[in-house]
Amino acid sequence: DIDDDIQMSEFALQKNVRLELADLGLLATVGLRTIHVYDKLCAAVLSNK
Numbered sequence: 626d627i628d629d630d631i632q633m634s635e636f637a638l639q640k641n642v643r644l645e646l647a648d649l650g651l652l653a654t655v656g657l658r659t660i661h662v663y664d665k666l667c668a669a670v671l672s673n674k
Contacts, residue, residue, distance in 0.1 A: 631655065637651055637652065637655055638651070638652070644660075644662070
C-alpha cells in the first residue's frame with residue numbers, strides 16, 4: 626500500500642520508545658547503520674520524614 630511508505634522528510638519511528646525486532650529491520654531497510662540508544666532510567670527516592 627503506497628500510503629504506508631515513509632517519505633524522506635518523515636520520522637520512521639517515535640522518540641523514546643523501546644525498539645522491537647521489526648523496528649530494527651525497518652531501520653536497516655532505510656539504510657541506518659548506527660543508532661544511539663539509552664538504558665532505561667531507574668531512580669529511587671529515600672526519605673526519613
